[in-house]
Amino acid sequence: MSEFFPALLQYDFLQNALLGGLLASIGCGLMGSYVVVKRIGYLAGGISHTVLGGIGIALFAGFAPLGGALIAALIAALLIGWVKLRWQQQEDTLIGAVWAVGMAIGILFLSRTPGYNVNLMSYLFGNILLVGDADLWLMAGLDLLVLLLVVLFYWQFLAVSFDEEFARLRGVPVTFFYLLLLCMVALTVVLLIQVVGLILVIALLTLPAAIAAQYFHTLGWMMVVATLLGMLFTLLGLAISYRPDLPAGATIILVAGVSFFLSTLFSGGLQRYRAIRSGAGGSTRAESG
Amino acid sequence: MSGDPVVTLQDVSFSYGGPAVLDGITLEVGEREFLGVVGPNAGGKSTLLKLMLGLLQPVAGTIRVLGRAPRESRRQIGYVPQYPAFRRDFPISVRDVVLMGRLGNCLLLGRFRRHDRGIVQRVMQETEVSALADRQISTLSGGQLQRVLVARALACEPRILILDEPTANIDMRLETDIFDLLKRLNQKMAVIVVSHDIGFISRYVDRVACLNHTLMCHHTADIDGQMIKQLYDSDVRMVEHVHG
Numbered sequence: 001m002s003e004f005f006p007a008l009l010q011y012d013f014l015q016n017a018l019l020g021g022l023l024a025s026i027g028c029g030l031m032g033s034y035v036v037v038k039r040i041g042y043l044a045g046g047i048s049h050t051v052l053g054g055i056g057i058a059l060f061a062g063f064a065p066l067g068g069a070l071i072a073a074l075i076a077a078l079l080i081g082w083v084k085l086r087w088q089q090q091e092d093t094l095i096g097a098v099w100a101v102g103m104a105i106g107i108l109f110l111s112r113t114p115g116y117n118v119n120l121m122s123y124l125f126g127n128i129l130l131v132g133d134a135d136l137w138l139m140a141g142l143d144l145l146v147l148l149l150v151v152l153f154y155w156q157f158l159a160v161s162f163d164e165e166f167a168r169l170r171g172v173p174v175t176f177f178y179l180l181l182l183c184m185v186a187l188t189v190v191l192l193i194q195v196v197g198l199i200l201v202i203a204l205l206t207l208p209a210a211i212a213a214q215y216f217h218t219l220g221w222m223m224v225v226a227t228l229l230g231m232l233f234t235l236l237g238l239a240i241s242y243r244p245d246l247p248a249g250a251t252i253i254l255v256a257g258v259s260f261f262l263s264t265l266f267s268g269g270l271q272r273y274r275a276i277r278s279g280a281g282g283s284t285r286a287e288s289g
Numbered sequence: 290m291s292g293d294p295v296v297t298l299q300d301v302s303f304s305y306g307g308p309a310v311l312d313g314i315t316l317e318v319g320e321r322e323f324l325g326v327v328g329p330n331a332g333g334k335s336t337l338l339k340l341m342l343g344l345l346q347p348v349a350g351t352i353r354v355l356g357r358a359p360r361e362s363r364r365q366i367g368y369v370p371q372y373p374a375f376r377r378d379f380p381i382s383v384r385d386v387v388l389m390g391r392l393g394n395c396l397l398l399g400r401f402r403r404h405d406r407g408i409v410q411r412v413m414q415e416t417e418v419s420a421l422a423d424r425q426i427s428t429l430s431g432g433q434l435q436r437v438l439v440a441r442a443l444a445c446e447p448r449i450l451i452l453d454e455p456t457a458n459i460d461m462r463l464e465t466d467i468f469d470l471l472k473r474l475n476q477k478m479a480v481i482v483v484s485h486d487i488g489f490i491s492r493y494v495d496r497v498a499c500l501n502h503t504l505m506c507h508h509t510a511d512i513d514g515q516m517i518k519q520l521y522d523s524d525v526r527m528v529e530h531v532h533g
């Protein structure tokens with residue numbers, strides 16, 4: 001790890017990688033918090049995997065893959081949102097179907113495109129060391145858009161996440177904001193593809209926010225802390241993976257996963273400790289638990 | 290104008306696709322009325338409220354709320370659901386829950402105006418939850434949460450307050466507190482409350498609507514064992530109560 005920091009000063013590609021990770025963490029912290037509190041991890045997973053279809057078609061047709069990813073992500077978000085709202089009963093099956101069909105389309109088109117294996121692996125598992133200047137600008141732009149929408153519609157998104165029925169009674173256009181929220185999750189997924197790849201996206205989207213939720217009890221603070229945690233995980237992951245030349249995306253996810261596991265143990269212990277200290281039967285509960 | 294009913298149902302029927310849940314309901318609620326809706330489980334009580342809120346559409350008949358279709362008037366209704374649709378561990382403070390009642394009014398660049406925050410301050414004092422303002426909702430007791438939900442409904446500045454089993458999950462002493470509060474609020478707005486406990490609410494309400502697919506209305510003074518037997522189709526323990 002000690003070799004990482006001198007190298008960081010020396011190599012442009014490492015600086016780009018780190019900057020890309022930090023930019024992705026912003027979208028992650030903001031949208032990941034909604035995904036966690038609204039419990040739409042499965043929907044977000046469906047959106048991210050469906051994106052492969054768009055990437056495949058774009059590459060096959062000779063367009064920029066991230067452009068294809070962006071369009072595919074938005075279509076996937078609207079499709080999955082529509083399925084969720086319209087067919088609540090079979091939501092599970094249908095989202096699973098969209099998920100798999102999207103991936104299958106992507107793999108078919110990629111298989112007819114030269115350089116198939118390299119492309120597929122880097123989209124599935126990310127290639128943060130190949131983040132270019134144009135990617136960084138795109139990521140910064142998406143971050144800005146997501147941040148702007150979150151600030152402008154903070155209360156509407158909070159209402160839709162917290163209590164849809166009450167929001168509807170207050171005249172909030174619930175369906176619109178629900179679909180907008182999913183579209184913003186889709187944009188964030190595209191941000192993350194380059195960093196950790198679309199299979200691992202869901203971990204970086206949910207784990208920092210889930211850790212933040214263990215200690216902070218307002219949505220705003222959750223977002224701030226999840227963003228900082230995401231930045232810390234990408235920095236650590238990059239640094240750890242550098243010397244032994246491990247896949248950076250997978251290392252970042254492992255760092256996040258281990259942190260989540262430790263944090264869960266710690267926050268559980270903390271709660272028990274507080275319960276014992278405050279008395280009120282807390283000690284007996286801790287023993288039996 | 291002051292004599293006009295705030296809610297009017299004319300021959301309203303509703304079903305969820307199967308047998309009729311509500312059948313030929315005709316009902317008027319006055320501007321300062323305190324109406325209790327009682328009846329057995331699955332008798333259509335919550336459905337009746339959802340029709341008034343415009344969350345469901347009647348199969349037959351017409352519903353007017355404040356002279357308009359329920360959907361158009363719903364923002365003037367404060368609603369306290371029986372089972373809140375949110376999770377108790379949601380990261381949100383009491384103050385922010387109550388602020389939700391101000392949604393639908395115009396926000397300025399994503400922020401509530403001073404006027405809205407003032408209203409929230411006032412209704413939290415009225416419902417005695419000001420001291421809880423910064424608490425996360427999972428730390429509240431059942432009775433405290435119920436008061437917060439009433440505060441959220443009041444933050445809408447409603448002309449009609451609708452509550453679905455507001456005291457189902459709290460103990461007897463708090464039940465009295467809540468109904469005393471509703472009685473006070475009734476001086477300013479119509480209150481419609483669904484309850485399973487006819488003996489208890491008849492101390493507070495002006496009129497009882499007995500709902501078991503069809504509707505019978507009684508002024509509270511007329512409630513007797515015979516009527517309850519008819520409604521629930523069995524003998525029900527009578528509670529001695531007096532009317533003011």
